[in-house]
Amino acid sequence: MSTATARYTGKLRTEAVHTASGTTIFTDAPVDNHGRGEAFSPTDLVSASLGACMMTIMGIVAERHQLDMTGVSFEVNKHMASEPRRIAQIDVNFRLPASLSDKDRALLENAARTCPVALSLNPEIRQEVQFSYDL
Incomplete structure (x- = not known):
């Protein structure tokens, strides 16, 4: 199927x-x-998929370690190159609970960076990932 x-x-x-x-x-x-920009573009979906995949894998790890991910969020920004037209860089900025220990932060950050989408993207696409612990 x-x-x-x-x-x-x-x-x-x-x-x-x-x-x-x-x-x-x-x-x-x-x-x-040449579009109207009234919905996600295909490259917007790639960028949002990177953040969503990272968050999903962090959620799996968080459940395994009984960590509360409620309210965790991300913002994504894509940067396009013109010749050839392609995604050059994706910035993902996460907001997580300040109460997480250093050990738990490292665990979640590693989970995010090793998600399937992150590992599948062309290595020429820069992935700038930031984690803010201010929730």
Whole structure:
């Protein structure tokens, strides 16, 4: 069975459906590349997927060690290169509880940096990951 199916809906937009759940994601070309920027662009999804994967793996590790991840969040920013047009860098900034011990912080940070998406991206894409312990 496929992971997802997608179709082009016109005007630089796509509609993708996750096969197992039926969840739909729409994409739109970004404004700086002839689109309307009214939905995630495919490169936005790559960037958000990096943060979401990191957070998911941190969550798995946190559950294993009985750490509370409630309220943990991230912000992601992508930087594009022009020749060729591609993602050059992804910045991911996490906010985590200040109450985490140094040992737990190291555990979660390692989990984030070794998530499947981080390990799958082309090594030419810089991944700048910051962890702020201010929740």
